[in-house]
Amino acid sequence: MSPRTDPTTDDSAALGPAEMLALAANADRGLRRASEAQVPVHYFVWGGAWLVGYTLLWSAWEGTTSPIVVPMWLAAPVFAALLVGAAAVSAIVGARSTRGIRGGSSVVGIVYGLSWPILGFPAAALGGALTRMTGDPDVGALYYPSVFALIVAALYLAGFMMWRSVDQLVIAIVLAATAGITPWFGAPLNLLAVALIAGIALIAGGVVAVVRNRRRG
Amino acid sequence: MTDLDPVIHAAARLRITATLAALDSDERIAFPRLQELLSMTAGNLSTHLQKLEDAGYVVIDKTFQGRTPATYLALTPRGRLAYDEYTTTLRALIGGA
Numbered sequence: 053m054s055p056r057t058d059p060t061t062d063d064s065a066a067l068g069p070a071e072m073l074a075l076a077a078n079a080d081r082g083l084r085r086a087s088e089a090q091v092p093v094h095y096f097v098w099g100g101a102w103l104v105g106y107t108l109l110w111s112a113w114e115g116t117t118s119p120i121v122v123p124m125w126l127a128a129p130v131f132a133a134l135l136v137g138a139a140a141v142s143a144i145v146g147a148r149s150t151r152g153i154r155g156g157s158s159v160v161g162i163v164y165g166l167s168w169p170i171l172g173f174p175a176a177a178l179g180g181a182l183t184r185m186t187g188d189p190d191v192g193a194l195y196y197p198s199v200f201a202l203i204v205a206a207l208y209l210a211g212f213m214m215w216r217s218v219d220q221l222v223i224a225i226v227l228a229a230t231a232g233i234t235p236w237f238g239a240p241l242n243l244l245a246v247a248l249i250a251g252i253a254l255i256a257g258g259v260v261a262v263v264r265n266r267r268r269g
Numbered sequence: 270m271t272d273l274d275p276v277i278h279a280a281a282r283l284r285i286t287a288t289l290a291a292l293d294s295d296e297r298i299a300f301p302r303l304q305e306l307l308s309m310t311a312g313n314l315s316t317h318l319q320k321l322e323d324a325g326y327v328v329i330d331k332t333f334q335g336r337t338p339a340t341y342l343a344l345t346p347r348g349r350l351a352y353d354e355y356t357t358t359l360r361a362l363i364g365g366a
Contacts, residue, residue: 154296154299156292
C-alpha cells in the first residue's frame, strides 16, 4: 500500500503512518492541553487564598488560640483581597482558555463560570442577614466558610459530571465534608479547620493536576 | 486496498483537521486562535484551509465582531468522517505493517 500524497505540499511523503498518527494525536491534544493547563491555576489560587485567608481570620478572631494574634483591621482586608484576587485570576484564566471558540462547550463554560457569582452573591447576602438578625459575629464565622465550601463542592461535582475530572470529584467530597464538620468545632477554630482541610485539599488537587498535565505532555 | 485521503495526507492539513476534530460538532474556532495553536503563518494556514474547504471538509465562516472582520472555522460532517476514516486507515496500516 502506498499512500497518495498531495504533490503541491509538503513534508508528509517523508512521514510514515505512525508519524502521521502521532502528528494527529498531538494536534488533537493542542486544544485540550490549553484547556487543561488552567486547572492547576484555579486550584493553587483558591487553595492559597483559603489557606492564608482563613488562617489570618482565625488568628484575628476574638477568642483565638493562635500563638500570633493578627489585628482584624489587617486580617479582614487581606482576606477580602485574597478572595477578590482569586476570583479575578480564575475569571481571566477561564476566559483565556476558551478564547476564540464559539458555541458548544464554550457556552457551557460561560454558564459554569457565571454559576459562581450566581450562587456566591445570594449566599453572601443570606450570611449578612443571619449575622444582622442574630447580632452575633460568630454566626458569620460559622456560616460563611461552610456555605462557600458547599458551593465550591457543588460546582466541582458539576465539573466532574461535565468533564469527568476525578480530582474535582475527590475535592468536592472533601469540601462538602469540611462544610458539614467544621462548624461543630465552633468559632473561630472552624476557620483554621477550613483553612487547613480545604486549603490543603485544593493545593493537593493542583499538584495532582500539574503531574497529570506533565504526564500527558 | 484503501488509499489515504490525499486532501488530509499532508502534515499541515492533518494538524489542522485533527485540531478542528477536537472541537465539538457545534463549535467553531477563530482563525487567529487556530493559527496560534498550530504555530503556522496566516498565509500558510489560509492556503491549506482553502484546500480543505474546496474538498468540502471545512466550513469557513466570515463574519463581523462589531466592525472587525472575524473568520471562524469548523469541520463539516463530511470532513469529520474523512478524518475518522483517515486515522482508521493509518491505524490499519500500522497494524498490518
